[in-house]
Amino acid sequence: LSSSGATFPEGQVDSLLSIISSQRERFRARNQELEGENRMMQHTVQALQSELDNLRADNIKLYEKIKFLQSYPGRGSSRDDTELRYSSQYEERLDPFSSFSRKERQRKYLSLSPWDKATLSMGRLILSNKTARTIAFFYTLLLHCLVFLVSVRGFRSKTQPRGAGHVYADHVHKFHENGDAGDMWQ
Missing domain, CATH: 1.20.5 (Single alpha-helices involved in coiled-coils or other helix-helix interfaces)
Known part of the structure:
Protein backbone atom coordinates (compact mmCIF):
# COMPACT_ATOMS: atom_id res chain seq x y z
CA LEU A 1 0.00 0.00 0.00
CA SER A 2 1.20 3.52 -0.72
CA SER A 3 0.47 6.69 1.18
CA SER A 4 -1.77 7.99 -1.60
CA GLY A 5 -4.22 5.15 -1.12
CA ALA A 6 -3.35 3.20 -4.30
CA THR A 7 -2.93 -0.53 -3.87
CA PHE A 8 -0.16 -2.64 -5.37
CA PRO A 9 -0.41 -6.28 -6.28
CA GLU A 10 1.11 -8.71 -3.78
CA GLY A 11 4.08 -9.47 -6.04
CA GLN A 12 5.06 -5.79 -6.33
CA VAL A 13 4.82 -5.27 -2.57
CA ASP A 14 7.13 -8.24 -2.00
CA SER A 15 9.49 -6.96 -4.69
CA LEU A 16 9.58 -3.45 -3.18
CA LEU A 17 10.09 -4.92 0.28
CA SER A 18 13.06 -7.01 -0.88
CA ILE A 19 14.59 -4.01 -2.67
CA ILE A 20 14.23 -1.80 0.40
CA SER A 21 15.58 -4.55 2.68
CA SER A 22 18.64 -5.12 0.51
CA GLN A 23 19.26 -1.37 0.32
CA ARG A 24 19.00 -1.14 4.10
CA GLU A 25 21.51 -3.98 4.48
CA ARG A 26 23.94 -2.27 2.07
CA PHE A 27 23.66 0.97 4.05
CA ARG A 28 24.14 -0.88 7.33
CA ALA A 29 27.26 -2.62 6.00
CA ARG A 30 28.64 0.65 4.63
CA ASN A 31 27.89 2.38 7.96
CA GLN A 32 29.77 -0.33 9.87
CA GLU A 33 32.66 -0.06 7.43
CA LEU A 34 32.82 3.73 7.89
CA GLU A 35 32.62 3.41 11.67
CA GLY A 36 35.56 0.99 11.58
CA GLU A 37 37.55 3.42 9.42
CA ASN A 38 36.65 6.24 11.82
CA ARG A 39 37.93 4.26 14.81
CA MET A 40 41.15 3.44 12.94
CA MET A 41 41.62 7.12 12.05
CA GLN A 42 41.09 8.15 15.67
CA HIS A 43 43.69 5.62 16.80
CA THR A 44 46.07 6.89 14.12
CA VAL A 45 45.55 10.51 15.22
CA GLN A 46 46.18 9.56 18.86
CA ALA A 47 49.33 7.65 17.91
CA LEU A 48 50.58 10.55 15.79
CA GLN A 49 49.86 13.04 18.59
CA SER A 50 51.77 10.85 21.05
CA GLU A 51 54.65 10.57 18.59
CA LEU A 52 54.62 14.35 18.06
CA ASP A 53 54.80 14.94 21.83
CA ASN A 54 57.70 12.48 22.11
CA LEU A 55 59.53 14.17 19.23
CA ARG A 56 59.11 17.59 20.86
CA ALA A 57 60.53 16.25 24.11
CA ASP A 58 63.42 14.67 22.19
CA ASN A 59 64.11 17.94 20.38
CA ILE A 60 64.26 19.81 23.66
CA LYS A 61 66.72 17.23 24.98
CA LEU A 62 68.82 17.61 21.85
CA TYR A 63 68.81 21.37 22.28
CA GLU A 64 70.00 20.84 25.83
CA LYS A 65 72.93 18.82 24.50
CA ILE A 66 73.71 21.51 21.91
CA LYS A 67 73.68 24.12 24.66
CA PHE A 68 76.04 21.96 26.72
CA LEU A 69 78.45 21.54 23.81
CA GLN A 70 78.36 25.28 23.06
CA SER A 71 79.38 26.04 26.63
CA TYR A 72 82.90 24.74 25.94
CA PRO A 73 85.41 27.43 25.00
CA GLY A 74 86.32 27.78 21.35
CA ARG A 75 82.94 26.54 20.10
CA GLY A 76 81.06 28.81 17.70
CA SER A 77 77.53 29.82 18.54
CA SER A 78 75.83 29.66 15.19
CA ARG A 79 72.09 29.48 15.78
CA ASP A 80 69.59 28.35 13.20
CA ASP A 81 65.79 28.31 13.21
CA THR A 82 65.58 24.95 14.90
CA GLU A 83 67.69 26.07 17.81
CA LEU A 84 65.72 29.29 18.21
CA ARG A 85 62.44 27.38 18.17
CA TYR A 86 63.43 25.04 20.98
CA SER A 87 65.49 27.47 23.05
CA SER A 88 62.42 29.12 24.58
CA GLN A 89 60.87 25.74 25.41
CA TYR A 90 64.14 24.62 26.96
CA GLU A 91 64.51 27.78 29.02
CA GLU A 92 60.89 27.54 30.16
CA ARG A 93 61.42 23.96 31.26
CA LEU A 94 64.49 24.96 33.29
CA ASP A 95 62.90 27.95 34.98
CA PRO A 96 61.93 26.77 38.48
CA PHE A 97 59.82 29.87 39.12
CA SER A 98 57.53 29.33 36.13
CA SER A 99 56.99 25.66 36.97
CA PHE A 100 56.33 26.54 40.62
CA SER A 101 53.97 29.30 39.53
CA ARG A 102 52.12 26.92 37.21
CA LYS A 103 51.78 24.29 39.95
CA GLU A 104 50.66 26.89 42.48
CA ARG A 105 48.00 28.26 40.11
CA GLN A 106 46.75 24.72 39.46
CA ARG A 107 46.62 23.97 43.21
CA LYS A 108 44.71 27.18 43.94
CA TYR A 109 42.31 26.57 41.07
CA LEU A 110 41.53 23.07 42.34
CA SER A 111 40.85 24.43 45.84
CA LEU A 112 38.22 26.89 44.56
CA SER A 113 34.53 26.23 45.02
CA PRO A 114 32.49 25.45 41.90
CA TRP A 115 30.97 28.94 42.02
CA ASP A 116 34.40 30.56 42.14
CA LYS A 117 35.60 28.36 39.27
CA ALA A 118 32.58 29.43 37.20
CA THR A 119 33.20 33.09 38.04
CA LEU A 120 36.88 32.81 37.16
CA SER A 121 36.12 31.04 33.88
CA MET A 122 33.49 33.65 32.99
CA GLY A 123 35.90 36.47 33.80
CA ARG A 124 38.64 34.91 31.69
CA LEU A 125 36.18 34.45 28.82
Missing part, protein backbone atom coordinates in the same frame (compact mmCIF):
# COMPACT_ATOMS: atom_id res chain seq x y z
CA ILE A 126 35.00 38.05 28.97
CA LEU A 127 38.48 39.51 29.34
CA SER A 128 39.99 37.41 26.57
CA ASN A 129 37.48 38.38 23.86
CA LYS A 130 36.95 41.93 22.56
CA THR A 131 33.34 41.27 21.58
CA ALA A 132 32.57 39.79 25.01
CA ARG A 133 34.14 42.83 26.72
CA THR A 134 32.04 45.19 24.60
CA ILE A 135 28.83 43.28 25.33
CA ALA A 136 29.63 43.17 29.07
CA PHE A 137 30.33 46.93 29.07
CA PHE A 138 27.05 47.86 27.41
CA TYR A 139 25.11 45.36 29.54
CA THR A 140 26.57 46.89 32.71
CA LEU A 141 25.84 50.39 31.42
CA LEU A 142 22.24 49.40 30.65
CA LEU A 143 21.77 47.91 34.13
CA HIS A 144 23.14 51.04 35.79
CA CYS A 145 20.82 53.26 33.74
CA LEU A 146 17.87 51.04 34.62
CA VAL A 147 18.68 51.15 38.35
CA PHE A 148 19.12 54.93 38.14
CA LEU A 149 15.75 55.41 36.41
CA VAL A 150 13.93 53.14 38.88
CA SER A 151 15.55 55.00 41.79
CA VAL A 152 14.57 58.41 40.39
CA ARG A 153 11.03 57.22 39.79
CA GLY A 154 10.80 55.80 43.30
CA PHE A 155 12.15 59.01 44.79
CA ARG A 156 9.65 61.11 42.85
CA SER A 157 6.70 58.95 43.91
CA LYS A 158 7.71 59.29 47.57
CA THR A 159 8.09 63.06 47.40
CA GLN A 160 4.79 63.67 45.58
CA PRO A 161 1.87 64.23 47.96
CA ARG A 162 -0.47 61.64 46.40
CA GLY A 163 1.77 58.58 46.03
CA ALA A 164 0.62 55.00 46.53
CA GLY A 165 1.65 55.04 50.20
CA HIS A 166 -0.52 58.09 50.86
CA VAL A 167 -3.53 56.49 49.21
CA TYR A 168 -3.20 53.51 51.52
CA ALA A 169 -2.72 55.75 54.55
CA ASP A 170 -5.83 57.75 53.59
CA HIS A 171 -7.78 54.51 53.29
CA VAL A 172 -6.66 53.38 56.74
CA HIS A 173 -7.61 56.75 58.29
CA LYS A 174 -10.96 56.89 56.55
CA PHE A 175 -12.28 53.34 57.00
CA HIS A 176 -10.56 52.09 60.12
CA GLU A 177 -10.94 53.42 63.57
CA ASN A 178 -7.32 52.82 64.53
CA GLY A 179 -5.37 55.70 63.01
CA ASP A 180 -2.00 54.44 64.31
CA ALA A 181 -1.66 51.88 61.48
CA GLY A 182 -1.68 54.64 58.88
CA ASP A 183 1.10 56.63 60.57
CA MET A 184 3.70 54.12 59.64
CA TRP A 185 3.12 54.81 55.91
CA GLN A 186 3.68 58.52 56.11
Whole structure:
Protein backbone atom coordinates (compact mmCIF):
# COMPACT_ATOMS: atom_id res chain seq x y z
CA LEU A 1 0.00 0.00 0.00
CA SER A 2 1.20 3.52 -0.72
CA SER A 3 0.47 6.69 1.18
CA SER A 4 -1.77 7.99 -1.60
CA GLY A 5 -4.22 5.15 -1.12
CA ALA A 6 -3.35 3.20 -4.30
CA THR A 7 -2.93 -0.53 -3.87
CA PHE A 8 -0.16 -2.64 -5.37
CA PRO A 9 -0.41 -6.28 -6.28
CA GLU A 10 1.11 -8.71 -3.78
CA GLY A 11 4.08 -9.47 -6.04
CA GLN A 12 5.06 -5.79 -6.33
CA VAL A 13 4.82 -5.27 -2.57
CA ASP A 14 7.13 -8.24 -2.00
CA SER A 15 9.49 -6.96 -4.69
CA LEU A 16 9.58 -3.45 -3.18
CA LEU A 17 10.09 -4.92 0.28
CA SER A 18 13.06 -7.01 -0.88
CA ILE A 19 14.59 -4.01 -2.67
CA ILE A 20 14.23 -1.80 0.40
CA SER A 21 15.58 -4.55 2.68
CA SER A 22 18.64 -5.12 0.51
CA GLN A 23 19.26 -1.37 0.32
CA ARG A 24 19.00 -1.14 4.10
CA GLU A 25 21.51 -3.98 4.48
CA ARG A 26 23.94 -2.27 2.07
CA PHE A 27 23.66 0.97 4.05
CA ARG A 28 24.14 -0.88 7.33
CA ALA A 29 27.26 -2.62 6.00
CA ARG A 30 28.64 0.65 4.63
CA ASN A 31 27.89 2.38 7.96
CA GLN A 32 29.77 -0.33 9.87
CA GLU A 33 32.66 -0.06 7.43
CA LEU A 34 32.82 3.73 7.89
CA GLU A 35 32.62 3.41 11.67
CA GLY A 36 35.56 0.99 11.58
CA GLU A 37 37.55 3.42 9.42
CA ASN A 38 36.65 6.24 11.82
CA ARG A 39 37.93 4.26 14.81
CA MET A 40 41.15 3.44 12.94
CA MET A 41 41.62 7.12 12.05
CA GLN A 42 41.09 8.15 15.67
CA HIS A 43 43.69 5.62 16.80
CA THR A 44 46.07 6.89 14.12
CA VAL A 45 45.55 10.51 15.22
CA GLN A 46 46.18 9.56 18.86
CA ALA A 47 49.33 7.65 17.91
CA LEU A 48 50.58 10.55 15.79
CA GLN A 49 49.86 13.04 18.59
CA SER A 50 51.77 10.85 21.05
CA GLU A 51 54.65 10.57 18.59
CA LEU A 52 54.62 14.35 18.06
CA ASP A 53 54.80 14.94 21.83
CA ASN A 54 57.70 12.48 22.11
CA LEU A 55 59.53 14.17 19.23
CA ARG A 56 59.11 17.59 20.86
CA ALA A 57 60.53 16.25 24.11
CA ASP A 58 63.42 14.67 22.19
CA ASN A 59 64.11 17.94 20.38
CA ILE A 60 64.26 19.81 23.66
CA LYS A 61 66.72 17.23 24.98
CA LEU A 62 68.82 17.61 21.85
CA TYR A 63 68.81 21.37 22.28
CA GLU A 64 70.00 20.84 25.83
CA LYS A 65 72.93 18.82 24.50
CA ILE A 66 73.71 21.51 21.91
CA LYS A 67 73.68 24.12 24.66
CA PHE A 68 76.04 21.96 26.72
CA LEU A 69 78.45 21.54 23.81
CA GLN A 70 78.36 25.28 23.06
CA SER A 71 79.38 26.04 26.63
CA TYR A 72 82.90 24.74 25.94
CA PRO A 73 85.41 27.43 25.00
CA GLY A 74 86.32 27.78 21.35
CA ARG A 75 82.94 26.54 20.10
CA GLY A 76 81.06 28.81 17.70
CA SER A 77 77.53 29.82 18.54
CA SER A 78 75.83 29.66 15.19
CA ARG A 79 72.09 29.48 15.78
CA ASP A 80 69.59 28.35 13.20
CA ASP A 81 65.79 28.31 13.21
CA THR A 82 65.58 24.95 14.90
CA GLU A 83 67.69 26.07 17.81
CA LEU A 84 65.72 29.29 18.21
CA ARG A 85 62.44 27.38 18.17
CA TYR A 86 63.43 25.04 20.98
CA SER A 87 65.49 27.47 23.05
CA SER A 88 62.42 29.12 24.58
CA GLN A 89 60.87 25.74 25.41
CA TYR A 90 64.14 24.62 26.96
CA GLU A 91 64.51 27.78 29.02
CA GLU A 92 60.89 27.54 30.16
CA ARG A 93 61.42 23.96 31.26
CA LEU A 94 64.49 24.96 33.29
CA ASP A 95 62.90 27.95 34.98
CA PRO A 96 61.93 26.77 38.48
CA PHE A 97 59.82 29.87 39.12
CA SER A 98 57.53 29.33 36.13
CA SER A 99 56.99 25.66 36.97
CA PHE A 100 56.33 26.54 40.62
CA SER A 101 53.97 29.30 39.53
CA ARG A 102 52.12 26.92 37.21
CA LYS A 103 51.78 24.29 39.95
CA GLU A 104 50.66 26.89 42.48
CA ARG A 105 48.00 28.26 40.11
CA GLN A 106 46.75 24.72 39.46
CA ARG A 107 46.62 23.97 43.21
CA LYS A 108 44.71 27.18 43.94
CA TYR A 109 42.31 26.57 41.07
CA LEU A 110 41.53 23.07 42.34
CA SER A 111 40.85 24.43 45.84
CA LEU A 112 38.22 26.89 44.56
CA SER A 113 34.53 26.23 45.02
CA PRO A 114 32.49 25.45 41.90
CA TRP A 115 30.97 28.94 42.02
CA ASP A 116 34.40 30.56 42.14
CA LYS A 117 35.60 28.36 39.27
CA ALA A 118 32.58 29.43 37.20
CA THR A 119 33.20 33.09 38.04
CA LEU A 120 36.88 32.81 37.16
CA SER A 121 36.12 31.04 33.88
CA MET A 122 33.49 33.65 32.99
CA GLY A 123 35.90 36.47 33.80
CA ARG A 124 38.64 34.91 31.69
CA LEU A 125 36.18 34.45 28.82
CA ILE A 126 35.00 38.05 28.97
CA LEU A 127 38.48 39.51 29.34
CA SER A 128 39.99 37.41 26.57
CA ASN A 129 37.48 38.38 23.86
CA LYS A 130 36.95 41.93 22.56
CA THR A 131 33.34 41.27 21.58
CA ALA A 132 32.57 39.79 25.01
CA ARG A 133 34.14 42.83 26.72
CA THR A 134 32.04 45.19 24.60
CA ILE A 135 28.83 43.28 25.33
CA ALA A 136 29.63 43.17 29.07
CA PHE A 137 30.33 46.93 29.07
CA PHE A 138 27.05 47.86 27.41
CA TYR A 139 25.11 45.36 29.54
CA THR A 140 26.57 46.89 32.71
CA LEU A 141 25.84 50.39 31.42
CA LEU A 142 22.24 49.40 30.65
CA LEU A 143 21.77 47.91 34.13
CA HIS A 144 23.14 51.04 35.79
CA CYS A 145 20.82 53.26 33.74
CA LEU A 146 17.87 51.04 34.62
CA VAL A 147 18.68 51.15 38.35
CA PHE A 148 19.12 54.93 38.14
CA LEU A 149 15.75 55.41 36.41
CA VAL A 150 13.93 53.14 38.88
CA SER A 151 15.55 55.00 41.79
CA VAL A 152 14.57 58.41 40.39
CA ARG A 153 11.03 57.22 39.79
CA GLY A 154 10.80 55.80 43.30
CA PHE A 155 12.15 59.01 44.79
CA ARG A 156 9.65 61.11 42.85
CA SER A 157 6.70 58.95 43.91
CA LYS A 158 7.71 59.29 47.57
CA THR A 159 8.09 63.06 47.40
CA GLN A 160 4.79 63.67 45.58
CA PRO A 161 1.87 64.23 47.96
CA ARG A 162 -0.47 61.64 46.40
CA GLY A 163 1.77 58.58 46.03
CA ALA A 164 0.62 55.00 46.53
CA GLY A 165 1.65 55.04 50.20
CA HIS A 166 -0.52 58.09 50.86
CA VAL A 167 -3.53 56.49 49.21
CA TYR A 168 -3.20 53.51 51.52
CA ALA A 169 -2.72 55.75 54.55
CA ASP A 170 -5.83 57.75 53.59
CA HIS A 171 -7.78 54.51 53.29
CA VAL A 172 -6.66 53.38 56.74
CA HIS A 173 -7.61 56.75 58.29
CA LYS A 174 -10.96 56.89 56.55
CA PHE A 175 -12.28 53.34 57.00
CA HIS A 176 -10.56 52.09 60.12
CA GLU A 177 -10.94 53.42 63.57
CA ASN A 178 -7.32 52.82 64.53
CA GLY A 179 -5.37 55.70 63.01
CA ASP A 180 -2.00 54.44 64.31
CA ALA A 181 -1.66 51.88 61.48
CA GLY A 182 -1.68 54.64 58.88
CA ASP A 183 1.10 56.63 60.57
CA MET A 184 3.70 54.12 59.64
CA TRP A 185 3.12 54.81 55.91
CA GLN A 186 3.68 58.52 56.11
